[in-house]
Amino acid sequence: DTGVSQDPRHKITKRGQNVTFRCDPISEHNRLYWYRQTLGQGPEFLTYFQNEAQLEKSRLLSDRFSAERPKGSFSTLEIQRTEQGDSAMYLCASSLVGENSPLHFGNGTRLTVT
């Protein structure tokens, strides 16, 4: 169990650029989640997958955000035409299916949009 891995750890980009983040979950976990967190707030749910299927997406999520998990293993989160308000920590978590399965978080990707 190597834990949840996220790449990159930090990303600085200029407004209007596209960025893509990667998450590698714990290998036997079939659920994968993306959250966003800004200073002083708790993690805000963005979307989650069960295997390769994207089962839920936050209604607050702009259509500039898209996530994929093509083979049910790693996932990518892309933000198009970044805005300064997108600056945040992007957290990935994974879990097994079931009520008794906690989330295991990666170290996050910190995005700064200048």
Added chain:
Amino acid sequence: QKEVEQNSGPLSVPEGAIASLNCTYSDRGSQSFFWYRQYSGKSPELIMSIYSNGDKEDGRFTAQLNKASQYVSLLIRDSQPSDSATYLCAPGEGYALNFGKGTSLLVTP
């Protein structure tokens, strides 16, 4: 969507005291709960899970679940400065949960 409420604090306790963190939840169907600790600038890490009514102890930590009253609590005995962090509670299958701000705990030497 499952929701929880926590007092955002900060809760300040002296070193060696008992810190008591509380969380209420809206979904009567929730069967299990998890407590996560998040240090500033770091990601949340699981510290306790509880699956049934009553108390569960793990070292200095005790989680308490009361389904009738829909609350879950975390007690930290012999609080240490290293316990200073934000504590988040979440129900199982709460994947769509926005965690809320959690409770900020400050243990003073």
